[in-house]
Amino acid sequence: MSEHKFGFRTRALHAGATPDATTGARAVPIYQTTSFVFDDTNDAANLFALQKYGNIYSRIGNPTVAALEERIASLEGGIGAVATASGMSAEFITFAALVGQGDHIVASAQLYGGTVTQLDVTLRRFGVDTTFVASSDPEEFRKAIRANTKVVYTEVIGNPGGEIADLEGLAAVAHEAGVPLVVDATLATPYLVRPIEHGADIVIHSVTKFLGGHGTTLGGIVVEAGTFNWGNGKFPSMTEPVESYGGIQWWGNFGEYGFLTKLRSEQLRDIGPSLGPQAAFNLLQGVETLPQRIDAHVANARIVAEWLASDPRVSFVTWAGLDGHPHQERAQKYFPLGPGSVFAFGVRPSVECDTEAERLAAARATGAKFIESLQLASHLANIGDARTLVIHPGSTTHQQLSPEQLEAAGVPADLIRISVGIEDPEDILWDLDQALTIATGETR
Amino acid sequence: MNAINPAGSSAQDAAAASCEIGAGPAATSSAAAAAAPAKPVRTWQGPTAPERLGMLRRAKSIAIVGASNNPARASYFVATYLLSSAPYDVYFVNPRAEEILGHKVYASLADLPVVPDIVDVFRRDEDLPEVAREAVEIGAKTLWLQLGSWSEEAAAIAEAGGLDVVMDRCVKIEHARFHGGLHLAGFVTGVISSKRQTVA
Numbered sequence: 001m002s003e004h005k006f007g008f009r010t011r012a013l014h015a016g017a018t019p020d021a022t023t024g025a026r027a028v029p030i031y032q033t034t035s036f037v038f039d040d041t042n043d044a045a046n047l048f049a050l051q052k053y054g055n056i057y058s059r060i061g062n063p064t065v066a067a068l069e070e071r072i073a074s075l076e077g078g079i080g081a082v083a084t085a086s087g088m089s090a091e092f093i094t095f096a097a098l099v100g101q102g103d104h105i106v107a108s109a110q111l112y113g114g115t116v117t118q119l120d121v122t123l124r125r126f127g128v129d130t131t132f133v134a135s136s137d138p139e140e141f142r143k144a145i146r147a148n149t150k151v152v153y154t155e156v157i158g159n160p161g162g163e164i165a166d167l168e169g170l171a172a173v174a175h176e177a178g179v180p181l182v183v184d185a186t187l188a189t190p191y192l193v194r195p196i197e198h199g200a201d202i203v204i205h206s207v208t209k210f211l212g213g214h215g216t217t218l219g220g221i222v223v224e225a226g227t228f229n230w231g232n233g234k235f236p237s238m239t240e241p242v243e244s245y246g247g248i249q250w251w252g253n254f255g256e257y258g259f260l261t262k263l264r265s266e267q268l269r270d271i272g273p274s275l276g277p278q279a280a281f282n283l284l285q286g287v288e289t290l291p292q293r294i295d296a297h298v299a300n301a302r303i304v305a306e307w308l309a310s311d312p313r314v315s316f317v318t319w320a321g322l323d324g325h326p327h328q329e330r331a332q333k334y335f336p337l338g339p340g341s342v343f344a345f346g347v348r349p350s351v352e353c354d355t356e357a358e359r360l361a362a363a364r365a366t367g368a369k370f371i372e373s374l375q376l377a378s379h380l381a382n383i384g385d386a387r388t389l390v391i392h393p394g395s396t397t398h399q400q401l402s403p404e405q406l407e408a409a410g411v412p413a414d415l416i417r418i419s420v421g422i423e424d425p426e427d428i429l430w431d432l433d434q435a436l437t438i439a440t441g442e443t444r
Numbered sequence: 445m446n447a448i449n450p451a452g453s454s455a456q457d458a459a460a461a462s463c464e465i466g467a468g469p470a471a472t473s474s475a476a477a478a479a480a481p482a483k484p485v486r487t488w489q490g491p492t493a494p495e496r497l498g499m500l501r502r503a504k505s506i507a508i509v510g511a512s513n514n515p516a517r518a519s520y521f522v523a524t525y526l527l528s529s530a531p532y533d534v535y536f537v538n539p540r541a542e543e544i545l546g547h548k549v550y551a552s553l554a555d556l557p558v559v560p561d562i563v564d565v566f567r568r569d570e571d572l573p574e575v576a577r578e579a580v581e582i583g584a585k586t587l588w589l590q591l592g593s594w595s596e597e598a599a600a601i602a603e604a605g606g607l608d609v610v611m612d613r614c615v616k617i618e619h620a621r622f623h624g625g626l627h628l629a630g631f632v633t634g635v636i637s638s639k640r641q642t643v644a
Contacts, residue, residue: 003492006636014636016627021641051524053625061628069630080631247516255591
């Protein structure tokens with residue numbers, strides 16, 4: 001009997017969702033319940049001791065959530081997954097499982113702002129030190145590693161600069177140090193890159209973004225490859241007896257299933273950021289059309305990026321699929337279908353400026369005017385919606401910074417972040433053109 | 445590899461796979477040992493996911509050789525699962541135990557009152573060829589060596605005796621792969637099917 005290999009599009013629709021055993025329901029049922037009855041006291045004892053599979057309480061696991069977990073794990077080529085309430089909580093439970101007081105993390109400096117503050121403020125307050133590496137060169141990561149380093153962390157596509165991580169180089173650095181490479185692949189989705197194929201050990205997503213795609217529902221997920229040797233001596237919580245589970249050892253008893261079993265049975269149990277069944281259902285609806293949507297996103301991103309790059313009113317474009325992007329070659333290696341559809345561009349102020357301060361103020365005002373003049377693109381703080389989204393950090397998330405501080409933070413005053421949607425591309429271009437005309441007073 | 449070959453190959457591919465055999469996966473104190481530990485070259489090709497499912501579906505009884513009464517041992521997890529979540533008659537074999545989970549323990553495979561369909565082995569690698577010979581002698585149908593357990597000599601003995609062979613896989617995980625349990629725990633089963641989920 002031969003073993004058929006199912007493709008990505010088939011698994012986006014079917015993985016983790018065989019028809020319901022009792023009713024035959026074809027769609028994944030929404031198991032909207034906090035708790036699940038036990039057959040008897042012996043059954044309860046076996047479930048609590050992890051001696052058998054089954055549901056106890058939806059903070060730990062829920063059948064609707066399990067469908068999302070298996071589906072995304074299948075698409076990533078992982079051994080399994082644990083879903084969470086948001087991308088940020090997916091990161092937090094992962095760090096909570098891997099580090100403790102006195103431990104150290106080596107992370108890229110080009111990270112989403114919420115991740116930076118989770119590492120630099122919250123985890124630092126808990127006694128975990130993070131070194132942020134302001135380079136994408138694996139050698140610079142290697143130099144930052146210490147004896148107490150437990151994680152190497154990066155995003156696969158930087159937001160909004162479009163930097164592409166050297167996954168194979170970073171995996172080699174991490175593995176040489178005996179620690180896992182943990183990556184946030186939110187901007188990529190498994191359709192564009194499967195980081196596990198390039199050496200990553202743990203892949204995290206904000207499922208809220210392209211995986212959901214509809215912009216209706218928050219969610220996060222942690223996928224593990226199942227190939228990291230947790231018994232290498234650097235992770236005692238994986239190898240020491242666990243008192244609350246009768247003296248089992250996550251690595252000794254569960255082998256390659258151990259890390260995710262620990263993440264669910266300890267971190268979800270103790271910290272509690274679980275994904276609700278209704279949210280899991282909503283997110284599954286999005287995942288079913290992931291390949292088709294991402295094809296459309298990337299096609300539109302290419303059209304929009306090339307159009308912007310050829311417009312004299314635009315000062316720069318950071319899409320790594322463009323000629324001249326510093327990571328174009330890396331993008332072609334890791335993202336043969338295209339490096340996603342979130343990037344940034346600058347709107348050149350048209351006024352004459354005598355001083356640098358005047359130029360920065362004018363750039364900031366021009367960026368704000370551009371954003372306010374858009375009719376189709378939505379001005380909001382999300383990315384990865386099917387609709388085109390924009391934000392001007394200089395007048396929103398970073399408005400408290402002076403123009404000079406903005407430049408120092410690597411966020412030019414006129415920087416616009418765009419998440420290109422799947423509308424008709426001529427309508428997106430029409431909207432950008434008319435807003436650029438109003439903001440700069442110049443036509444294309 | 446699993447991205448295009450999802451049918452349950454992850455356990456086979458993973459490094460240092462273990463459901464706890466003997467001392468469990470080797471714990472080394474060296475940070476440099478993070479890469480997959482070296483293991484002997486494997487030439488034997490295991491059965492596919494549909495073939496493993498076929499063995500599990502045809503079986504009515506399973507004997508656990510090297511069964512332990514310690515709840516933290518892998519064989520105890522497997523026994524608890526099989527007794528509670530699977531349809532099999534489960535028999536225990538261990539010359540140094542009297543009773544496990546309320547069931548009588550037999551000293552050898554030959555002492556069992558029935559011929560078990562599957563012989564599920566939790567023994568050290570050097571003991572595996574002898575267990576394979578005993579499984580052939582009693583006429584069992586499948587020799588199943590637990591996750592982390594591998595002996596091409598034992599496999600050759602069993603196959604020459606007409607038995608199906610599975611190595612380095614957990615019978616609990618494999619049954620759960622096809623009957624919903626592994627899925628409920630958020631793990632990849634590789635199962636893609638338009639038929640109702642079977643649960644036992």
